Amino acid sequence: MRSISAGAYEPLAQAFLSLLRSGGKRLRPAVALAAYGLFHGPASEKAVAMAAAVEMLHNATLVHDDLIDEALVRRGITTLNAVWSKGATVLAGDYLFARAAGFAAETENVRVVQLFADTLRIICEGELRQLFSSRQWRQPKEDYYPRIFAKTASLFAAATRSGAILADATPAQEQALYDFGYNLGMAFQIVDDVLDYASDEATLGKPVGGDLRQGIVTLPFYYFLQSLPDPEAVLSSLEADQSVARLDSSASADLVAEIVARVRASDAIQASLSEARDFTERAKAALAVFPPGPYRQALYELADYGVSRHV
Amino acid sequence: MRSISAGAYEPLAQAFLSLLRSGGKRLRPAVALAAYGLFHGPASEKAVAMAAAVEMLHNATLVHDDLIDEALVRRGITTLNAVWSKGATVLAGDYLFARAAGFAAETENVRVVQLFADTLRIICEGELRQLFSSRQWRQPKEDYYPRIFAKTASLFAAATRSGAILADATPAQEQALYDFGYNLGMAFQIVDDVLDYASDEATLGKPVGGDLRQGIVTLPFYYFLQSLPDPEAVLSSLEADQSVARLDSSASADLVAEIVARVRASDAIQASLSEARDFTERAKAALAVFPPGPYRQALYELADYGVSRHV
Numbered sequence: 001m002r003s004i005s006a007g008a009y010e011p012l013a014q015a016f017l018s019l020l021r022s023g024g025k026r027l028r029p030a031v032a033l034a035a036y037g038l039f040h041g042p043a044s045e046k047a048v049a050m051a052a053a054v055e056m057l058h059n060a061t062l063v064h065d066d067l068i069d070e071a072l073v074r075r076g077i078t079t080l081n082a083v084w085s086k087g088a089t090v091l092a093g094d095y096l097f098a099r100a101a102g103f104a105a106e107t108e109n110v111r112v113v114q115l116f117a118d119t120l121r122i123i124c125e126g127e128l129r130q131l132f133s134s135r136q137w138r139q140p141k142e143d144y145y146p147r148i149f150a151k152t153a154s155l156f157a158a159a160t161r162s163g164a165i166l167a168d169a170t171p172a173q174e175q176a177l178y179d180f181g182y183n184l185g186m187a188f189q190i191v192d193d194v195l196d197y198a199s200d201e202a203t204l205g206k207p208v209g210g211d212l213r214q215g216i217v218t219l220p221f222y223y224f225l226q227s228l229p230d231p232e233a234v235l236s237s238l239e240a241d242q243s244v245a246r247l248d249s250s251a252s253a254d255l256v257a258e259i260v261a262r263v264r265a266s267d268a269i270q271a272s273l274s275e276a277r278d279f280t281e282r283a284k285a286a287l288a289v290f291p292p293g294p295y296r297q298a299l300y301e302l303a304d305y306g307v308s309r310h311v
Numbered sequence: 312m313r314s315i316s317a318g319a320y321e322p323l324a325q326a327f328l329s330l331l332r333s334g335g336k337r338l339r340p341a342v343a344l345a346a347y348g349l350f351h352g353p354a355s356e357k358a359v360a361m362a363a364a365v366e367m368l369h370n371a372t373l374v375h376d377d378l379i380d381e382a383l384v385r386r387g388i389t390t391l392n393a394v395w396s397k398g399a400t401v402l403a404g405d406y407l408f409a410r411a412a413g414f415a416a417e418t419e420n421v422r423v424v425q426l427f428a429d430t431l432r433i434i435c436e437g438e439l440r441q442l443f444s445s446r447q448w449r450q451p452k453e454d455y456y457p458r459i460f461a462k463t464a465s466l467f468a469a470a471t472r473s474g475a476i477l478a479d480a481t482p483a484q485e486q487a488l489y490d491f492g493y494n495l496g497m498a499f500q501i502v503d504d505v506l507d508y509a510s511d512e513a514t515l516g517k518p519v520g521g522d523l524r525q526g527i528v529t530l531p532f533y534y535f536l537q538s539l540p541d542p543e544a545v546l547s548s549l550e551a552d553q554s555v556a557r558l559d560s561s562a563s564a565d566l567v568a569e570i571v572a573r574v575r576a577s578d579a580i581q582a583s584l585s586e587a588r589d590f591t592e593r594a595k596a597a598l599a600v601f602p603p604g605p606y607r608q609a610l611y612e613l614a615d616y617g618v619s620r621h622v
Binding site: 011012061064067068069085086087088090091092093094095097098099101102104105106108109110113114116117118120121123124125127128131132 | 322323372375378379380396397398399401402403404405406408409410412413415416417419420421424425427428429431432434435436438439442443
């Protein structure tokens with residue numbers, strides 16, 4: 001097993017160490033290892049490589065996301081994007097993809113590698129779809145779910161499913177762990193989307209209202225629209241905001257602040273959180289096929305943690 | 312075996328079809344399949360997947376390279392970078408990485424997957440090194456060779472070595488095919504670097520002098536410096552050019568045009584091409600361990616083609 005900095009170009013190693021030390025919850029590798037643990041207890045070297053691949057892939061997408069969103073701050077610290085040139089940031093993300101692929105290959109399991117490749121493809125397609133559907137304020141609520149599957153739940157599902165694959169699980173057990181990861185990922189992203197409205201900059205580590213500013217429609221916004229006697233006024237005001245380019249869009253600060261305040265004051269936050277909890281319950285229910293034990297308990301607790309963050 | 316557009320987001324599929332139709336020599340998949348053919352003749356489905364992975368990885372790096380270089384034209388046609396936003400271009404490249412990984416996984420050969428992951432890592436490290444050493448006009452000539460290995464020869468070597476691995480070659484045969492790919496790749500990149508000075512925009516499909524403009528020191532420039540009684544004047548004039556930022560560097564047009572003209576008029580072009588031919592001969596010599604036959608002949612011809620382009 002190689003370390004992150006082994007053989008890496010020195011400025012790159014420093015940048016990644018800074019990224020790693022900035023925190024992050026490591027929820028994805030945790031669920032991957034706990035899923036594996038259901039079968040074999042403590043992780044083998046291959047299971048650790050698999051969990052590293054999950055976290056590395058996640059970090060690679062973060063580096064590119066920050067570039068795409070032109071984000072200057074994440075987890076309360078400066079992004080690579082804010083310090084390095086665009087070119088260097090693109091390459092740093094690519095480098096992390098390479099390392100993720102290397103860790104996936106260290107599992108020596110072709111199905112795990114294929115699953116990682118498919119998941120990266122789903123993530124990229126989802127991000128592109130999101131980019132090209134930016135500022136389409138009237139997109140139907142049904143489009144939200146495949147979007148957050150691509151963005152988040154796909155990787156959670158791949159993490160838990162990979163644990164099952166490496167542990168030689170039966171097809172039914174593999175499906176159960178896929179379902180767990182899928183539902184936890186959906187819940188996790190809904191909470192993320194809620195926090196983007198309901199949290200504050202200090203807790204969030206980045207400004208609130210980021211989704212709205214980028215023209216991304218999330219669950220709280222849908223519930224907010226539903227709660228209005230006349231949603232047309234809000235939709236028209238957003239559509240009328242021509243202050244921004246189509247792709248690198250950001251609605252004007254005043255309008256964003258006003259809508260964020262109205263969403264927070266509405267029932268949309270609680271309705272969204274309730275839906276997140278439903279996903280969490282489905283995640284836990286999927287684990288019923290496994291006998292009680294410390295790893296199943298760990299997965300339960302990770303699922304609860306996924307929806308309990310700072311709300 | 313899935314096609315490039317299967318399941319892809321439609322604008323993405325269109326963009327990639329345009330990229331694929333723009334030409335390109337397909338030299339990398341050709342040598343990969345010919346290497347495999349030495350052992351088993353016509354390609355198996357897994358060998359085709361491997362060759363597709365090679366070409367896909369190459370195209371992914373091209374998409375990101377064009378973004379990094381802010382290139383607007385490649386192979387005489389508009390780059391994705393010039394049409395799409397930066398964010399969409401980053402994601403399009405990521406998507407191609409995902410597809411490359413998917414094709415590599417279709418070989419169901421863990422060593423091939425590991426080799427691809429390692430090669431992508433080497434390419435990224437090399438590109439970062441090149442980016443951070445931009446405009447270091449006095450870097451020693453010895454640094455040139457690892458640079459073009461990372462940039463180009465590593466993928467050629469991975470292509471031919473993958474052919475050997477999939478064909479269950481002996482270690483000696485695998486080494487011979489690695490040597491072939493390595494030396495062909497080195498020759499190929501030297502010719503590329505020569506063309507950047509010695510060709511013209513119509514043939515090249517992009518403006519000449521691009522390397523110099525980006526602060527990248529290549530073999531013709533080294534030979535040119537060696538040919539001068541006093542290289543200090545040229546080095547100082549380049550260093551004195553403050554018209555440009557350190558990272559997204561481009562020397563001023565007049566100075567670039569003047570130096571390009573002087574390099575063309577010097578012996579540097581012939582000296583570089585002679586060195587490229589030496590690499591080609593070493594590539595061919597590595598194949599001596601294989602008996603004569605149509606696939607060895609194809610590899611010889613691909614090696615010659617690699618250094619015969621438009622000079």
